[in-house]
Amino acid sequence: xxxxxxxxxxxxxxxxxxxxxxxxxxxxxxxxxxxxxxxxxxxxxxxxxxxxxxxxxxxxxxxxxxxxxxxxxxxxxxxxxxxxxxxxxxxxxxxxxxxxxxxxxxxxxxxxxxxxxxxxxxxxxxxxxxxxxxxxxxxxxxxxxxxxxxxxxxxxxxxxxxxxxxxxxxxxxxxxxxxxxxxxxxxxxxxxxxxxxxxxxxxxxxxxxxxxxxxxxxxxxxxxxxxxxxxxxxxxxxxxxxxxxxxxxxxxxxxxxxxxxxxxxxxxxxxxxxxxxxxxxxxxxxxxxxxxxxxxxxxxxxxxxxxxxxxxxxxxxxxxxxxxxxxxxxxxxxxxxxxxxxxxxxxxxxxxxxxxxxxxxxxxxxxxxxxxxxxxxxxxxxxxxxxxxxxxxxxxxxxxxxxxxxxxxxxxxxxxxxxxxxxxxxxxxxxxxxxxxx
Amino acid sequence: xxxxxxxxxxxxxxxxxxxxxxxxxxxxxxxxxxxxxxxxxxxxxxxxxxxxxxxxxxxxxxxxxxxxxxxxxxxxxxxxxxxxxxxxxxxxxxxxxxxxxxxxxxxxxxxxxxxxxxxxxxxxxx
Numbered sequence: 001x002x003x004x005x006x007x008x009x010x011x012x013x014x015x016x017x018x019x020x021x022x023x024x025x026x027x028x029x030x031x032x033x034x035x036x037x038x039x040x041x042x043x044x045x046x047x048x049x050x051x052x053x054x055x056x057x058x059x060x061x062x063x064x065x066x067x068x069x070x071x072x073x074x075x076x077x078x079x080x081x082x083x084x085x086x087x088x089x090x091x092x093x094x095x096x097x098x099x100x101x102x103x104x105x106x107x108x109x110x111x112x113x114x115x116x117x118x119x120x121x122x123x124x125x126x127x128x129x130x131x132x133x134x135x136x137x138x139x140x141x142x143x144x145x146x147x148x149x150x151x152x153x154x155x156x157x158x159x160x161x162x163x164x165x166x167x168x169x170x171x172x173x174x175x176x177x178x179x180x181x182x183x184x185x186x187x188x189x190x191x192x193x194x195x196x197x198x199x200x201x202x203x204x205x206x207x208x209x210x211x212x213x214x215x216x217x218x219x220x221x222x223x224x225x226x227x228x229x230x231x232x233x234x235x236x237x238x239x240x241x242x243x244x245x246x247x248x249x250x251x252x253x254x255x256x257x258x259x260x261x262x263x264x265x266x267x268x269x270x271x272x273x274x275x276x277x278x279x280x281x282x283x284x285x286x287x288x289x290x291x292x293x294x295x296x297x298x299x300x301x302x303x304x305x306x307x308x309x310x311x312x313x314x315x316x317x318x319x320x321x322x323x324x325x326x327x328x329x330x331x332x333x334x335x336x337x338x339x340x341x342x343x344x345x346x347x348x349x350x351x352x353x354x355x356x357x358x359x360x361x362x363x364x365x366x367x368x369x370x371x372x373x374x375x376x377x378x379x380x381x382x383x384x385x386x387x388x389x390x391x392x393x394x395x396x397x398x399x400x401x402x403x404x405x406x407x408x409x410x411x412x413x414x415x416x417x418x419x420x421x422x423x424x425x426x427x428x429x430x431x432x433x434x435x436x437x438x
Numbered sequence: 439x440x441x442x443x444x445x446x447x448x449x450x451x452x453x454x455x456x457x458x459x460x461x462x463x464x465x466x467x468x469x470x471x472x473x474x475x476x477x478x479x480x481x482x483x484x485x486x487x488x489x490x491x492x493x494x495x496x497x498x499x500x501x502x503x504x505x506x507x508x509x510x511x512x513x514x515x516x517x518x519x520x521x522x523x524x525x526x527x528x529x530x531x532x533x534x535x536x537x538x539x540x541x542x543x544x545x546x547x548x549x550x551x552x553x554x555x556x557x558x559x560x561x562x563x564x
Contacts, residue, residue: 241458
């Protein structure tokens with residue numbers, strides 16, 4: 001009997017199978033061990049047949065999933081991430097692929113219990129270890145789930161990586177025979193999935209178009225501002241040469257100074273339009289910055305250009321290293337501290353600007369107070385309006401505080417002003433404390 | 439004698455800046471270039487002859503090749519010599535990206551907004 005090549009082949013198949021298939025029952029094992037040819041052969045045939053049937057179903061389902069996934073990737077150019085794992089009958093994972101998974105709670109609701117457990121494991125242990133752990137979980141006999149589980153998620157290739165959506169579907173339930181898988185069910189899962197992919201990819205296309213327009217506009221504003229500025233600056237240079245001449249008629253100098261003022265004003269407007277346009281189109285880009293140093297630099301620059309004697313007082317009550325948008329915070333300080341210096345009370349001796357920094361209720365508070373001219377009560381509501389200038393002595397463009405307000409809105413912050421004419425003004429800026437992504 | 443090199447496609451700037459330099463530095467010898475490509479060729483030759491200018495004022499936005507491209511092309515041929523140059527960007531650009539980009543060049547020793555002033559020249563000579 002042992003020489004029978006046919007039986008040898010069968011045994012070999014069985015041994016291969018045994019590596020992968022669940023244990024035989026004690027009676028079955030005994031049957032095989034006794035090598036009663038007829039019974040044992042029949043049993044092995046039966047087992048092999050079952051196994052083959054399962055493997056066939058398994059592989060057909062698997063290729064269906066693979067096909068669908070690849071098809072969707074090709075068709076919609078969407079990066080598809082997978083939590084895709086199929087198992088043989090012993091619960092070993094045969095095929096596994098991890099995707100980039102970030103789910104909202106709502107999307108997690110689409111996953112079954114095992115998908116969630118798997119995801120939690122993956123977050124905690126990483127891909128390779130998870131497979132091991134998951135298999136161990138099975139061997140402990142925890143309500144023995146499916147023989148095939150396939151999950152799928154896709155990540156929108158938005159550069160910000162903000163939209164990741166996942167749909168994980170379970171194909172077979174615990175103890176259900178593999179050939180009971182309903183192809184219709186899988187198709188339903190995938191048609192829902194495909195619809196979502198279509199919707200997302202359409203959205204993405206629109207977002208991309210918008211991004212393109214934005215970037216074109218950015219380049220346009222950039223080159224226009226550059227082209228507008230360039231001749232202005234050349235006139236400025238020429239004027240500086242004129243003022244340097246040994247002989248210049250006082251009246252002529254007066255007119256040319258007026259021309260210089262106008263040029264500076266026009267240049268200021270161009271610069272502010274650029275700042276405004278940047279703020280409205282660019283996302284907040286937080287980074288680590290030292291706000292104390294920044295305020296000091298801003299103050300020094302302004303003091304230098306206005307040749308003022310204003311004192312700068314610092315009161316730093318929190319870590320001055322903050323995580324925020326460098327360019328925007330700089331514009332805020334430049335405007336608020338700049339105004340404090342510009343509208344100082346020239347009639348008094350000890351002019352000061354006080355910069356206070358503290359945190360309160362999860363917010364960073366920057367307070368700039370001065371003992372300057374102050375703002376008349378009837379004008380205080382208008383100071384943040386576009387092109388509004390509160391004083392006839394204003395050399396500004398009327399855009400500064402408007403831009404400040406727009407920046408505050410963009411940064412989800414808040415600004416408050418207290419002022420009394422002749423006594424001084426206090427601007428209080430509150431910005432949410434951001435946490436850098438780890 | 440200090441050698442100054444001005445590279446700007448706008449003639450008025452070269453004239454104004456040249457005048458500012460000669461007012462601020464009596465020992466100045468100024469060479470102006472309207473074409474960035476010609477300026478590049480001049481610098482190649484200057485490096486070969488080991489007679490590089492003391493100060494180079496370079497505009498960013500220019501036809502043919504811009505200021506950064508000029509430095510890139512020069513550095514490809516003469517890396518060490520290019521880094522050792524005293525280049526000062528002189529521009530009417532308000533774009534932060536240009537400032538950031540400048541920081542990546544060892545050759546660029548400063549970044550100024552137009553127009554050039556006597557104060558700048560005096561601080562450089564000191």
